[in-house]
Amino acid sequence: MRFVELASVSAAVARTSGRNAKIDLLADALRRLAPEELSPGASYLSGELRQRQTGVGYASLRELPPPAESPSLSITDVDEAFAAMARLAGKGSQAARRELVATLFGAATEAERHFLIGLLSGELRQGAQAGLLVDAVARASGVPIAQIRRALLLAGDLKTVAVDALTAGAEALEAYRLTVGRPLAPMLAQSAATATDALADTGTPAAADIKIDGVRIQVHRDGDRISVFSRSLDDLTARVPVVVEAVRGLDVSSVVLDGEAVGVDDTGRAVPFQETSSRAARRDGTAVLQPFFFDILHLDGVDLLDEPASVRWAALERAVPAPLRVERTMLDTPEEAERVFAAAVAAGHEGLVVKSAAAPYDVGRRGSAWVKVKPRHTLDLVVLAVEWGHGRRKGLLSNLHLGARDPETGGFVMLGKTFKGMTDEMLRWQTERLKALAVEESDWVVKVRPELVVEIAFDGVQTSPRYPGGVALRFARVLRYREDKRADEADTIDAVRAIHTGPSPSPS
Numbered sequence: 001m002r003f004v005e006l007a008s009v010s011a012a013v014a015r016t017s018g019r020n021a022k023i024d025l026l027a028d029a030l031r032r033l034a035p036e037e038l039s040p041g042a043s044y045l046s047g048e049l050r051q052r053q054t055g056v057g058y059a060s061l062r063e064l065p066p067p068a069e070s071p072s073l074s075i076t077d078v079d080e081a082f083a084a085m086a087r088l089a090g091k092g093s094q095a096a097r098r099e100l101v102a103t104l105f106g107a108a109t110e111a112e113r114h115f116l117i118g119l120l121s122g123e124l125r126q127g128a129q130a131g132l133l134v135d136a137v138a139r140a141s142g143v144p145i146a147q148i149r150r151a152l153l154l155a156g157d158l159k160t161v162a163v164d165a166l167t168a169g170a171e172a173l174e175a176y177r178l179t180v181g182r183p184l185a186p187m188l189a190q191s192a193a194t195a196t197d198a199l200a201d202t203g204t205p206a207a208a209d210i211k212i213d214g215v216r217i218q219v220h221r222d223g224d225r226i227s228v229f230s231r232s233l234d235d236l237t238a239r240v241p242v243v244v245e246a247v248r249g250l251d252v253s254s255v256v257l258d259g260e261a262v263g264v265d266d267t268g269r270a271v272p273f274q275e276t277s278s279r280a281a282r283r284d285g286t287a288v289l290q291p292f293f294f295d296i297l298h299l300d301g302v303d304l305l306d307e308p309a310s311v312r313w314a315a316l317e318r319a320v321p322a323p324l325r326v327e328r329t330m331l332d333t334p335e336e337a338e339r340v341f342a343a344a345v346a347a348g349h350e351g352l353v354v355k356s357a358a359a360p361y362d363v364g365r366r367g368s369a370w371v372k373v374k375p376r377h378t379l380d381l382v383v384l385a386v387e388w389g390h391g392r393r394k395g396l397l398s399n400l401h402l403g404a405r406d407p408e409t410g411g412f413v414m415l416g417k418t419f420k421g422m423t424d425e426m427l428r429w430q431t432e433r434l435k436a437l438a439v440e441e442s443d444w445v446v447k448v449r450p451e452l453v454v455e456i457a458f459d460g461v462q463t464s465p466r467y468p469g470g471v472a473l474r475f476a477r478v479l480r481y482r483e484d485k486r487a488d489e490a491d492t493i494d495a496v497r498a499i500h501t502g503p504s505p506s507p508s
Ligand SMILES: Nc1ncnc2c1ncn2[C@@H]1O[C@H](COP(=O)(O)OP(=O)(O)OP(=O)(O)O)[C@@H](O)[C@H]1O
Pocket: 187, 188, 189, 190, 209, 210, 211, 212, 213, 214, 215, 216, 231, 260, 294, 326, 353, 372, 380, 508
């Protein structure tokens, strides 16, 4: 396929409304790609290329030669050019890169350029686009979507999955295995309003775990090699020496553990989340974050992902001593669930995670096998804009405009504003952070790139013609920033509407 066709598919997807129609366009393009074009084609259609992978500076994109009159580039030409740019390093590489950019763009027509710049600037890199492509790979290959998703989470990269699904089919994907040392997307939890509802969702037998208010960790150990990954699969190893030493002390040869790390003070008590989160961000290895493990995905050469939770929990107890595990209580009745929940809240914990004893580890899924219950309901929203403060807050960015995710459009729907709940330190921090995300400013309002996720408490959701989604939050206030979450993981407008129309499960 010629590159111009890929560019026109991308433009058509952007123009088309409706998720299904977009997926059709992408699936059709995937079917038309030759086997050797599948990997770059899938990667570019998902907008996956990053500016930093190629090292191309924005400045060099402003001084381009005139565009070509007619298209001549193939997908392979473009991919080879990007690969050559990425290989450049050291002295003289800047000039060589500029030359490669000039050659590539000189051979590209206006339409192709638009797509190339979108790729290089990251503008095409939207969660929505990548999400659509996952569906498109399923549609084009005929492999069920659930299997594509699982393969994606195990392989960690859509290109590989697309190539295997389209050239070798379901069987090739079935052979994907967990690899010790390579992180996989962690299993996530749904929410319920009460412990009784949570148990109704999981079914019995189940267990109630204390919900630890820290940061998610996934620890891989292969012999002496230990790596720790975050919820978003970033490598945290150098930042959490206490976790590394705790896992080194286990009597195992290889293991993959899932858990939560939390800051503790001198007396061993957990510190507030904001402190844990800032300790996790320190790069100097001085952070004291204590691990509490709640699951095990691999032990001494045996994969446990597909085993029921009861089998994994028994393996966890064998491999990890009690002080390093979360507190877990087996549950049979709603009364027990309510009692354990009340005790957890009274002891100052964030809540419970109720877990089905029969379920496998659902890589990357938010299903009914794990259901969290908290005494307070919150939403994770995205900061869309912010207003300069007045009076005591003069010079600080204060009133946040909050949005929920709209999965249909890939955009955000504004739900209201708040300047409540922030400490002085948070105000200073958000001012710096939001200044860096600013895109335009007028009349005290600074519009920002929608990247920062903030956890909001509220008293309810009301109908409001003033806001575009028709709903607004009552008494919204900031609890904390969620730097471990990306904007495409924020709560959706549907979750907010579900609270409005109730009585349905609450969000986060
Ligand atoms: N015992 C536990 N079992 C599972 N997850 C736990 C446990 N204790 C704390 N957690 C944390 O709770 C999270 C589960 O909630 P969820 O999957 O919805 O992620 P989240 O949106 O980050 O959650 P929240 O916003 O409620 O903290 C896990 O990612 C993990 O970090």
